[in-house]
Amino acid sequence: MTSLFEIYRGRGTRRVFTGRWTGALLAVGVLGAWAATAWAAPPAEHRQSGDRRRSPVVDVFERCREAVVNISTTRVVQVRSLGLFESIFDFAPRVRQHKVHSIGSGVVIHPAGYVVTNAHVVAQASDVQVTFSDGKSEAAEIVAVDPEHDLAVLKVSGQHPFASVKLGHTGDILVGETVVAIGNPLGLQHTVTAGIVSALGRDLVFNDSVAYKNLIQTDASINPGNSGGPLLNVSCELIGINTAIRGDAQNIGFAIPVDRLWETLPVMLDLERRERVQVGLRVSGPRAEVEEVRPGSPAADAGVKVHDQILRVNGEAVQDGIDYYVHLLNAHPGDSMKLAVKRGGRTLNFDVPIRVTPLPDGDSLARKLLGIKLAPIPTRVRRQYDLAGLTGMMVEEVERNSPARKGLEPGDIIRQIENMPTTSLKQVGLVLEQVVPGDAVDIELIRFERDGVYLINISVPTRK
Structure with missing residues (x-):
């Protein structure tokens, strides 16, 4: 088990600061009259120069920047510690609550407010805020997360239509063609980098559980700030979702191809199942x-x-x-x-x-497939451990001969099943109804021990 304190210790948020030159022009008499005429309009040659400087990259940035958003998330991390007196006299351990913030970028793919970003940008988030180019922020719901392909879909609850980008294809991408990566790491100012497509079909395998397939490689700089933002062609079409994978690599960036997004969206936007x-x-x-x-x-x-x-x-x-x-x-x-x-x-x-379609019975499915009884986190437990911002379902009972007996314990708080939040028995039912009896399910849980609070990921087989 890995302590949450160990997971997040030393991990910071990279911040980017933009400086601006400011100044003042004080003029009187002739200088004032000169300034009024000199700055009335730029000379024709300057306007022509501006036209020449308007490259395809400038055009893409100006047309698409309003659809690129900042995504900020908050995770509530609970850490318990035993001080000298607590350990000697067996007092209850002290609970410390930390709010871990992270930032990334995203792109609006539909005027109704659907946003795509990386799964790692919103992983384990208890609160998600989306900030647009005009500085307005809106709360966002996590619709679906696909960690295998590092994709997530959010829904912004605000007044629409929102500015959005058109999804293109990766089938006709040319190695060597110009691409533009846009991010919104601070929520107020965009970043833009440009480059070319260096290679297609790149595979990167980090370990048994983390692998990226068929990536677009580009020399356009991609960093944690614009991770989750769009990679666009000069026609302002979305051809990839930027992902910051190799922070130590020079002039190498990667993007998840948009065709992968086309493949996964029908499952991620499964409104028939969610809306019944x-x-x-x-x-x-x-x-x-x-x-x-x-x-x-x-x-x-x-x-x-x-x-x-x-x-x-x-x-x-x-x-x-x-x-x-x-x-x-x-x-x-x-x-x-x-x-x-x-x-x-x-x-x-x-x-x-x-x-x-009737709603599935989450309580019945949890008992049938896993052999556990779930309940909302009791108020007394929230007060005892200061869990005001934590979402999940608490394990009340684990059947003696159930498959879950090997990995779950009473008192565990299940945060996710199959990478989907378990905020209620309804959500539990919606996830478990998709499980084939006998298959294993991935569970993320929080467990309280005397030496701290732990975030645990386990795989539990289900009953046939």
Whole structure:
């Protein structure tokens, strides 16, 4: 086990400071008149010079910067310590609460407020704030985290539409073409670096659990501040998500290809499961193409087929696969969703009834699959250990012959199951209903010991 104090000790946040020249011009008499005429308008040759300096990099930055956001997270770390008197007289240990802050960048991929960043930027966060280029901050919900591919999707709860970028393709990227990396590490000022695509399909393996596949390599500088921000081509299309992997590398940066994002978004934006409505479609890509029609689903019964292209939902145009899932937010059980699809050059219309999917019973699934009883963290425990900012579910009981007996103990606080937050029994149920009986699940928990508080990651098999 690794102590939280040991994990975070010595780890700091790199800060970037930007200096500005300030000055004042004091003028009277003739100088004042001269200044009024001299600065009225730049000479024509200066304007022409400015036009020549307006490179594709400048154009990309000005068009896309409003969609690049700062992401700040807070993690509450609890550490208990035994002082001299506590250890001699067996007093209760003292509890110290630390708030660990981290920063990164992200990019808005849909005007409804969906933001993509790195999974490591929001890992174990209890609070996430997104700051836009105008300085306004909004609370963000973690929709999904994919640590295997180091991707996370956030939802900003604010007044939209938000400025967003268009997702491109990595299939037509040219080695040697110009790319631009934009970040927003401070929340007020953007950073921009430019370079070329140095290589494609790079694999980096760090250990058994951390590996990056098929990365874009670039000489555009990528650092922790712009990690999670966009890598853009000169057409202002998102082609990758920057990730700061090799801090010691010179002139080497890496980005997760956007095609990986296209692949994982249908799972990460699984609104049917989260909102408990059933249509039965998995849609992806810039063409909003149907990749799967679940047998027996409303869409299957209506006649929708794989490879159909979704054109409109309830009369509103669908721009891409992401836009389709956003339209599902307005779906209500019992309604009929009108789909217009393109199939073989023809436009077909379908009425797809929306069914209700009952919420899974988190308590029942936890007992059935793991052999544990979960409950909210009691108020007395929160007061005793000063856990005001901690989220999770407490293990009340562990069955004697259950699979969890080897790794879980009563009093443990489960923070995540399968990298998804467990803030309630509802969330536990939504995660466990996806688990195949007999498979192992990854659990992140907090355990209180006499010498401190520990963050533990374990893998627990489920019952068949």
